[in-house]
Amino acid sequence: MEDFKKRQITFLLQLVGFSILLFAIHSYLLYYFASAILFFFPTWQIYTFHIIVTLAFYSLINYKFSNGKKDIFNLFMVMTFLKMILAILFLLPLLLSDYENKQPDVFNFFIAYFLYLFFEVFAITKFLQKA
Numbered sequence: 001m002e003d004f005k006k007r008q009i010t011f012l013l014q015l016v017g018f019s020i021l022l023f024a025i026h027s028y029l030l031y032y033f034a035s036a037i038l039f040f041f042p043t044w045q046i047y048t049f050h051i052i053v054t055l056a057f058y059s060l061i062n063y064k065f066s067n068g069k070k071d072i073f074n075l076f077m078v079m080t081f082l083k084m085i086l087a088i089l090f091l092l093p094l095l096l097s098d099y100e101n102k103q104p105d106v107f108n109f110f111i112a113y114f115l116y117l118f119f120e121v122f123a124i125t126k127f128l129q130k131a
Contacts, residue, residue, distance in 0.1 A: 004066035040105045050116040
């Protein structure tokens with residue numbers, strides 16, 4: 001259980017650092033290159049969603065791995081599918097709205113989505129290689 005806590009704290013610190021850096025860059029780019037666009041979702045809501053989902057999924061995989069389940073590929077695949085469903089549910093208010101220009105919002109969301117997915121895969125792969 002000590003390994004679980006150590007990996008969890010390390011991941012949490014990396015996630016916070018990654019999120020702050022990514023949020024700052026994303027906000028800067030939106031401010032200077034897309035200030036005329038009115039987005040449906042504020043940037044902070046998008047990042048809050050990604051942080052919560054990424055932390056929850058990593059925590060579950062880390063917990064299962066710490067309890068002796070070494071083959072977590074199927075769990076990771078199911079959770080990645082669940083993450084896609086949650087992303088659609090998050091975007092559903094936008095998709096069902098009468099908002100005219102939805103493409104910038106969807107693009108804005110999925111840039112962060114794929115970066116967080118890459119970060120999650122990298123972190124999980126890194127701790128599995130050490131095991």
